[in-house]
Amino acid sequence: MIVVENMSKRFAGAKAVSDLSFVVRPGVVTGFLGPNGAGKTTTMRVIMGLEAPTSGRATIGGFAYRDLPVPLKAVGALLDARAAHPGRDARSHLAALAASNRLAKSRVDEVLGLVGLETVAHRRAGTFSLGMGQRLGIAAALLGDPAVLLFDEPTNGLDPEGILWIRNLMRDLAAEGRAVLVSSHLMSEMALTADHLVVIGRGRLIADEPLEAFVARTSTETVLVRTPEPNRLAAVLAGLGAYTTTGDGMLEVVGVEASVIGDAALAAGAAIHELTPVRASLEEAFMELTRDCVEYAAATALR
Amino acid sequence: MTGLDAAVLVRPTRWAGFSAACHSEWIKFRSLHSNRAALTGAAVLTVAIGALLAMATSSHFHPGLVAGQAAWDPTSVSLMGIGVVELALAVLGVVMISAEYPTGLIWVTLSAVPLRGRLLAAKTAVFALVGLVVGELLSFAAFAVGQVVISGSAPTASLGQPGVLRAVAGTGLFLAVIGMLGVAVGALVRSTTGGVAVMVALMFVLPGLGQVLPESWRDPMLEFWPTQAGGQMLNVAPQAHALGPWAGLGLLVGFTALVGAAAAARFVYAES
Numbered sequence: 202m203i204v205v206e207n208m209s210k211r212f213a214g215a216k217a218v219s220d221l222s223f224v225v226r227p228g229v230v231t232g233f234l235g236p237n238g239a240g241k242t243t244t245m246r247v248i249m250g251l252e253a254p255t256s257g258r259a260t261i262g263g264f265a266y267r268d269l270p271v272p273l274k275a276v277g278a279l280l281d282a283r284a285a286h287p288g289r290d291a292r293s294h295l296a297a298l299a300a301s302n303r304l305a306k307s308r309v310d311e312v313l314g315l316v317g318l319e320t321v322a323h324r325r326a327g328t329f330s331l332g333m334g335q336r337l338g339i340a341a342a343l344l345g346d347p348a349v350l351l352f353d354e355p356t357n358g359l360d361p362e363g364i365l366w367i368r369n370l371m372r373d374l375a376a377e378g379r380a381v382l383v384s385s386h387l388m389s390e391m392a393l394t395a396d397h398l399v400v401i402g403r404g405r406l407i408a409d410e411p412l413e414a415f416v417a418r419t420s421t422e423t424v425l426v427r428t429p430e431p432n433r434l435a436a437v438l439a440g441l442g443a444y445t446t447t448g449d450g451m452l453e454v455v456g457v458e459a460s461v462i463g464d465a466a467l468a469a470g471a472a473i474h475e476l477t478p479v480r481a482s483l484e485e486a487f488m489e490l491t492r493d494c495v496e497y498a499a500a501t502a503l504r
Numbered sequence: 505m506t507g508l509d510a511a512v513l514v515r516p517t518r519w520a521g522f523s524a525a526c527h528s529e530w531i532k533f534r535s536l537h538s539n540r541a542a543l544t545g546a547a548v549l550t551v552a553i554g555a556l557l558a559m560a561t562s563s564h565f566h567p568g569l570v571a572g573q574a575a576w577d578p579t580s581v582s583l584m585g586i587g588v589v590e591l592a593l594a595v596l597g598v599v600m601i602s603a604e605y606p607t608g609l610i611w612v613t614l615s616a617v618p619l620r621g622r623l624l625a626a627k628t629a630v631f632a633l634v635g636l637v638v639g640e641l642l643s644f645a646a647f648a649v650g651q652v653v654i655s656g657s658a659p660t661a662s663l664g665q666p667g668v669l670r671a672v673a674g675t676g677l678f679l680a681v682i683g684m685l686g687v688a689v690g691a692l693v694r695s696t697t698g699g700v701a702v703m704v705a706l707m708f709v710l711p712g713l714g715q716v717l718p719e720s721w722r723d724p725m726l727e728f729w730p731t732q733a734g735g736q737m738l739n740v741a742p743q744a745h746a747l748g749p750w751a752g753l754g755l756l757v758g759f760t761a762l763v764g765a766a767a768a769a770r771f772v773y774a775e776s
Binding site: 246250267269270271273276283285286287290294298300301302303325338 | 531613
């Protein structure tokens with residue numbers, strides 16, 4: 202498992218990550234969520250020993266990355282889909298990585314089969330599509346049959362089939378008892394993949410909880426009510442503890458269910474022309490949560 | 505130790521780790537078509553240009569000139585094409601490291617070999633061996649072809665004559681050291697264009713500019729310019745205002761070690 206403890210990373214005076222602590226447990230997919238620029242990649246690079254933290258630490262099974270006896274058997278990572286020499290064929294790329302950790306040569310063909318690249322193993326990585334490059338990167342990550350896996354935005358730029366494949370792969374890897382950390386800036390993606398969420402914004406921890414808890418906590422139900430008498434109905438609903446906003450013959454009601462609103466309107470003799478429950482999407486909940494943490498927000502929010 | 509089973513915790517010895525890193529770098533080097541093409545092209549050009557230059561130079565040979573002029577050195581004449589493979593090894597040495605940066609491959613490499621000193625040492629060792637084998641093969645080939653070409657119009661050299669074997673075999677050594685210098689510059693500069701520019705300036709441009717300096721500046725500069733000093737290996741006959749072959753190569757090795765130390769310091773201790 203991965204343990205990040207009070208980790209901070211500063212670049213040229215600017216704090217990229219501040220006092221971040223979380224744990225990635227085996228057997229579950231942990232979604233690492235945050236807007237672009239939140240510090241997800243920096244955190245993953247610190248875990249991988251590619252950056253030294255300014256303070257705090259990150260360990261894998263108790264080891265700092267560089268102290269891992271056989272790194273590829275402990276950790277597999279996909280940080281960048283394009284991270285292969287364009288002139289080198291896929292099999293040699295993997296063979297070189299396998300040799301560096303004295304992994305069995307047979308693993309190269311095994312992982313090529315696993316990601317479905319066996320027919321293009323002799324082709325240069327430079328001729329690969331983005332999706333094939335992604336599969337090659339994942340093959341490299343799986344080479345050492347590692348107990349811990351990190352994927353940085355693995356579905357970026359993939360077609361729906363590729364996204365589905367990666368989603369299932371991550372779920373399978375977790376089901377085999379591995380610790381899987383997947384970063385994304387899309388809540389909707391994480392809702393389908395992750396069991397546990399670690400949410401950061403501007404380098405700070407915002408949430409660290411199971412997906413269901415996050416969903417229950419952050420999604421609120423709003424009911425849209427169209428009525429000729431908005432002010433009278435608003436007064437009635439306020440008496441029931443609802444919070445309403447009015448405008449243009451519409452009421453936006455938070456805090457009571459649609460059925461309660463219907464009953465109340467009938468009892469008060471107020472006509473209702475429309476009654477629509479609207480569940481805030483997870484994406485909206487996530488945007489709400491990280492709104493103050495987005496680096497460059499559009500001046501007028503598009504909703 | 506959640507998730508890491510016992511097999512993962514068996515640490516290989518330092519030597520096993522280093523030789524595995526070397527094996528990996530060797531697979532990387534030989535699997536690039538561009539490396540094979542560059543070396544094959546450089547080999548053909550080195551021998552061909554060497555033969556042409558030997559032919560041209562030996563056609564001007566006059567026995568009468570020898571006494572008053574610099575001695576006729578058929579060994580160094582046959583090695584005049586070596587500059588081509590010297591340039592190729594310098595460039596490929598730089599590329600050993602610089603080519604990993606644009607794609608981010610270096611981060612994959614470092615996640616497999618997180619000890620940066622080990623990685624740099626492995627890259628240097630593998631390329632030094634490539635440079636040595638290629639350098640020796642080509643210097644002996646250029647010598648052999650050159651002597652055949654020269655034999656038509658001028659006295660030739662043979663490996664049995666004093667200093668000739670040292671010059672031919674030493675040229676291979678010189679080329680291996682140039683390759684190592686390329687790797688060091690690549691690690692220091694981390695860019696192919698930048699690294700190649702530095703190597704070309706070191707080997708050709710600055711010594712060329714040195715030629716136009718006043719004599720009192722030129723002679724000491726060229727005598728102690730590291731790549732010029734190392735190039736004394738190519739001569740059998742001693743040169744004026746130049747170090748001896750071993751002292752010259754020693755100077756180049758020292759300079760390469762210095763650049764290598766700076767490269768290691770940046771590569772190992774500077775983050776990312």
